[in-house]
Amino acid sequence: MESFAFAPAYELPVWPFVPPPELGRAEAVxxxxxxxxxxxxxxxxxxxxxxxxxxxxxxxxxxxxxxxxxxxxxxxxxxxxxxxxxxxxxxxxxxxxxxxWSFGRTFSGEQEVYSFNLQAESVSRQPPFxxxxxxxxxxxxxxxxxxxxxxxxxxxxxxxxxxxxxxxxxxxxxxxxxxxxxxxxxxxxxxxxxxxxxxxxxxxxxxxRSTDRWCISDVRFKKPLPTERWTWVDAPFNEGRGVWQHLMADGVWRIDYQMPEDCDTAHISRPEVAGARLREQLGPGVEFEFVWIGPYGYRxxxxxxxxxxxxxxxxxxxxxxxxxxxxxxxxxxxxxxxxxxxxxxxxxxxxxxxxxxxxxxxxxxxxxxxxxxxxxxxxxLAPRSPAEHTLRRAVVALAARHPFARALVNAGRMSVANDYPPAPQLPEGARTVQNLALRWAGGSETTLMQLLAEGTQCLGLWLAPARAEARAAMDATASLPLRLLAIGGDSGLPALQADETLMRHLGLHDAGSFVLVRPDAYRAATLPQATPDAIAAALRTALALDHHAP
Incomplete structure (x- = not known):
């Protein structure tokens, strides 16, 4: 039986234990x-x-x-x-x-069912993944x-x-x-x-606890594979079960193989068994070494x-x-x-x-x-009845030919920033604001995250406010954690350049419209025509300053 090499183990940092000052004290600090x-x-x-x-x-x-x-x-x-x-x-x-990465492919058997590019809908300085x-x-x-x-x-x-x-x-x-x-x-x-x-x-x-069982193989190949997320709904090289394939740092690939529910976790994790799976997937001539092998279930x-x-x-x-x-x-x-x-x-x-x-x-x-x-x-990915198996086969077959069915192929909906429901401090609910590239009026570059890194405060982004209104809003919010910024105009506030991507992403259309962005880059309020009192009220609501804990 073929034996397989293992890469040297990672050397992780170790930090020293320091006896805390409270040791031996009678009273709790x-x-x-x-x-x-x-x-x-x-x-x-x-x-x-x-x-x-x-x-x-x-x-x-x-x-x-x-x-x-x-x-x-x-x-x-x-x-x-x-x-x-x-x-x-x-x-x-x-x-x-x-x-x-932003590109992924999903396969059924030997056939690519569909692909996606997550970058297409992004305006952030950060990539999708x-x-x-x-x-x-x-x-x-x-x-x-x-x-x-x-x-x-x-x-x-x-x-x-x-x-x-x-x-x-x-x-x-x-x-x-x-x-x-x-x-x-x-x-x-x-x-x-x-x-x-x-x-x-x-x-x-x-x-x-789920009965779904998987085995991870972390592998380094001599010849690299494409830097894409590949998913098989029913891989022929894994007895018709799911497989994920991702590249990580240090040239290490993580390949997740779905296993039978009643599998022996020790057996499926043996190097010769995991190696045989890789040979089945990639062919007998592929050169590789294992970095780590391990089973997992989840709850x-x-x-x-x-x-x-x-x-x-x-x-x-x-x-x-x-x-x-x-x-x-x-x-x-x-x-x-x-x-x-x-x-x-x-x-x-x-x-x-x-x-x-x-x-x-x-x-x-x-x-x-x-x-x-x-x-x-x-x-x-793990149908639990004949009806669910039949439905999955039908969806996969349709997806290869019809775009409407591709949305039904569920190989894992990728993580997105969750919207928040309406609540006392969020009357409109809230959606994330992406890390937009911005320019100050003078031309120097910044980003939304750089603005939010400077202290703990909300950002008030105000489209071309009038000078008197801007001054009054500064006075109305002077004691509150808010940084007021103009977008365009000549208000006397620190100003960002008006940009079509910025305006569209924030939903700002007319002069005087305003968006309040929280310190975690969520939109707390949108004011179609802001006034100083309305800005102060929106900020107090977002910070729950008018609500008191029992």
Missing amino acids: RHPIVIVGAGPSGLTLACDLAQRGVRAVLLDEDDTVGVRGASSRGICYAQKSLEIFERLGIYERIAAKGIT INLQQFYIEWFLVERILELGLTDVRWKSRVTRVEPLSDGVRIEIETPAGSYTIEADRLIDATGANSPIRTQLGIDAHAS DHLLDSFRHGRVFFIGDAAHVVSPFGARGGNSGIQDAANLGWKLALVAQGQANDALLDSYDAERQPAAKQNLEVTSRSARF
């Missing part, structure tokens, strides 16, 4: 914000807060990134997440290391957090107990140097799908609420969806970006606690939508 879990969502939140000048304590029971010995977890980072990373200062590293092993994202975030210098990162610190208080949370922590207790005004649980905090608090995650879960008093749940601690379409990790990163600016404004005394309720009001429906989308993908 109070911290404003404590984050538990240094995965993508926890690190994104810590970095977001530090970027905004807000201190936090970050606890993690490990002292490195990723999963030891495993290179593949999350790999596809969507445009909204990449825009967040641009604002946090690590996007250039991600773009340099990762694989940028970059593929990069998750540990690199975490690595870059840790180094950025340490560079910013405001986060107390505590490695080898395992939370053993949390106790909700009327005005905060008490947290017991175990370390190599002993145990200690601290308190937090607010605790953010980013500990992942098997959250011990959620379990201890008795919060039902409504988990439903769905969704909390009824992402806020429980002073405890907030983000990322997989709050929701887990099937992996189709890269909606899991990206959603957790976007949870962090949604919560970060709200925590910052509350911590800085510019908003009250009612604003924090909007985190759950926005991100819980977003996670529910992602769960519904990915569940439909899972049913298409």
Whole structure:
């Protein structure tokens, strides 16, 4: 039997354990914000807060990134997440290391059913997707957090107990140097799908484990394959089951093979078995080495609420969806970006606690939508009845010839920034604003993310306002976190050049129209004809300043 070579294991960074100052203290020290879990969502939140000048304590029971010995977890980072990373200062590293792509092909058997190009609908400076092993994202975030210098990162610190208080949370922590207790005004649980905090608090995650089974093969080929996302709905080289094929950093391909429901996970992960699958797919002469092989199943879960008093749940601690379409990790990163600016404004005394309720009001429906989308993908890829098999065969056959049927071929709807439903702080609901390339009136370049990286404030983008109205609006919002910018005109405000793409994307048409953009690059309000009072009222509504927590 053929033997297969393995590449050397990745050398991941290790950070030292530093005994915390609270060790040995009789009284618990109070911290404003404590984050538990240094995965993508926890690190994104810590970095977001530090970027905004807000201190936090970050606890993690490990002292490195990723999963030891495993290179593949999350790999596809969507445009909204990449825009967040641009604002946090690590996007250039991600773009340099990762694989940028926008084109995908879907096959049934040997036939290409359809292809897509996600770049066609984008106006962002960031591409639709970059593929990069998750540990690199975490690595870059840790180094950025340490560079910013405001986060107390505590490695080898395992939370053993949390106790909700009327005005905060008490947290017991175990370390190599002993145990200690601290308190937090607010605790953010980013500990992942098997959250011990959620379990201890008795919060039902409504988990439903799937019988869908897969095997990942991370492979480096001597001769590269096309840099595209290839998906087989029913691959002839995998006994008629699904296959995904993605290129990651370091010339490593991740190939996911759908397995029988009753498979032996140890058997399917053996190098000789995984190697035979690759030979079946690519032919006997293809030269390659394995980087990592591993089986996985998944479960769905969704909390009824992402806020429980002073405890907030983000990322997989709050929701887990099937992996189709890269909606899991990206959603957790976007949870962090949604919560970060709200925590910052509350911590800085510019908003009250009612604003924090909007985190759950926005991100819980977003996670529910992602769960519904990915569940439909899972049913298409793993039909559970003869009728579902018949439907899939019919759809695939029609899609090769008829454009209308291509929308029905569900090999994983790719991650997009979720819209938010109407709510007290969002009377119109909200859609994301992409990272547009902008120019100041004088000609120098900027971007939306660069504007949003400068402090924690909303942006008011106002098309050619009158000078007197602009001055009055500055006065009306002087005490509020708002940066007013004109688009064209001669208002006396800092001005951006009027640009057709910008105007169309924001929905600005007539002089005097106005868009309020939140710190997380979501549109909070659109005013067809703005007045100073209307701008101030829209801003107060977006920040929940007229709503008080019970």
